Amino acid sequence: MEEPVDTATAILASAAVLLRERAFDDISYRALADEVGISERTIYRQYPTRAHLLAALSNWIEQTCFPLPPFVTVSDFCTAVHERFRAFDASPAYAYVGARASAISPTLDTEPAYITRAIEAMLDVAAPTLNRRDRRRVAASLRHFSSAMFWARLRTGFDLDAGEICDAFDRAVGPVLARLPDATWAKP
Amino acid sequence: MTGSAAVPALTGTQQAILAAYTELIEELGSDDVSNRVIARRAGIAERTVFRNYPTRVDLLLATAAWIEATLFAREESHSIFDIPLAIRDAMQRYDARPELAHVVAETAMRGANGAAPSPGRAQLERLLDAEVPSLDAAQRRAVIAALSHLDSVGTWVTFRREFGMDRRDIADAAAWAAEAVLDSIRDRVAP
Numbered sequence: 434m435e436e437p438v439d440t441a442t443a444i445l446a447s448a449a450v451l452l453r454e455r456a457f458d459d460i461s462y463r464a465l466a467d468e469v470g471i472s473e474r475t476i477y478r479q480y481p482t483r484a485h486l487l488a489a490l491s492n493w494i495e496q497t498c499f500p501l502p503p504f505v506t507v508s509d510f511c512t513a514v515h516e517r518f519r520a521f522d523a524s525p526a527y528a529y530v531g532a533r534a535s536a537i538s539p540t541l542d543t544e545p546a547y548i549t550r551a552i553e554a555m556l557d558v559a560a561p562t563l564n565r566r567d568r569r570r571v572a573a574s575l576r577h578f579s580s581a582m583f584w585a586r587l588r589t590g591f592d593l594d595a596g597e598i599c600d601a602f603d604r605a606v607g608p609v610l611a612r613l614p615d616a617t618w619a620k621p
Numbered sequence: 622m623t624g625s626a627a628v629p630a631l632t633g634t635q636q637a638i639l640a641a642y643t644e645l646i647e648e649l650g651s652d653d654v655s656n657r658v659i660a661r662r663a664g665i666a667e668r669t670v671f672r673n674y675p676t677r678v679d680l681l682l683a684t685a686a687w688i689e690a691t692l693f694a695r696e697e698s699h700s701i702f703d704i705p706l707a708i709r710d711a712m713q714r715y716d717a718r719p720e721l722a723h724v725v726a727e728t729a730m731r732g733a734n735g736a737a738p739s740p741g742r743a744q745l746e747r748l749l750d751a752e753v754p755s756l757d758a759a760q761r762r763a764v765i766a767a768l769s770h771l772d773s774v775g776t777w778v779t780f781r782r783e784f785g786m787d788r789r790d791i792a793d794a795a796a797w798a799a800e801a802v803l804d805s806i807r808d809r810v811a812p
Binding site for chain 1: 650652678719720723726727729730731732733734735737738739742759760762763764765766767769770771773775776778779780782783784786790793794797798800801802804805
């Protein structure tokens with residue numbers, strides 16, 4: 434490594450390298466320890482279970498490979514999601530780790546993902562007078578259709594490519610937003 | 622997933638293994654359960670577990686499919702417009718068994734090596750084709766994909782984890798989103 438990094442990060446970086454050639458389930462702590470050049474025990478100290486490793490790896494991949502483009506308006510949001518789905522499609526092994534990590538029983542103090550907060554902030558601005566229940570319904574729907582899970586389900590279960598997944602996303606999000614009265618949306 | 626998902630016929634021994642593992646997941650989590658403990662709970666020899674499920678992944682995927690088909694089974698819908706009701710029920714069922722819900726959600730997100738992520742797809746297609754046959758290919762695909770996604774345990778996991786919703790709110794938001802998806806085809810049923 435050119436730059437000194439802490440052990441926890443070095444483990445994740447090595448796990449990401451191994452992910453290029455094998456599935457997450459086939460990455461043993463032994464192989465990971467050899468790759469990093471540390472003892473297996475050190476890995477257990479950092480990541481006591483594979484669920485901990487999966488969650489941390491997913492966060493690291495998210496930050497380094499799939500940074501979310503900032504968005505303020507709904508149309509920026511849709512553009513950002515399209516970009517993300519195309520990035521997932523270009524690195525499917527990494528994207529599946531994200532989808533999987535978002536499905537497991539939370540390990541520690543899991544905070545909502547950044548995209549969740551960004552969607553809520555977007556709705557605060559775009560629909561300031563919207564009642565709380567409808568706001569949460571919309572936020573949850575947008576969040577769920579923009580997730581790595583949506584991408585993974587459509588890729589594995591429907592055999593769709595990135596373009597088709599973006600199209601399915603637009604067609605799902607459109608009716609969700611259309612459920613609210615026109616007057617909901619703040620005029621620019 | 623609506624109605625009966627296709628489950629391969631299981632032997633009595635296999636059912637005992639899957640039921641034992643399911644109980645143990647709820648008690649201990651999916652990580653800490655050895656084959657020996659599963660065998661003891663099922664009242665069989667440890668090598669019988671190995672013979673039926675040679676690897677951990679085999680066992681986990683079979684268990685997730687079994688949970689989905691039994692504990693999380695839902696009433697069959699007779700109309701695509703009943704799907705939001707089925708989704709509402711499903712969310713309540715997931716909420717009652719959170720550990721199992723996470724296991725089923727996770728195994729469906731493993732790509733080609735995992736569980737089928739949209740077991741209810743064929744059923745949704747049947748209903749949609751019978752009632753709203755006039756959709757073009759992209760519209761049809763989008764409706765099926767969106768409903769499949771909402772009609773999954775991933776919805777429960779996401780709404781709970783990302784928004785801290787409780788059982789009622791999850792069921793409400795998931796059914797609401799499904800109604801939104803149906804808005805685009807509500808008045809297009811074949812006469």
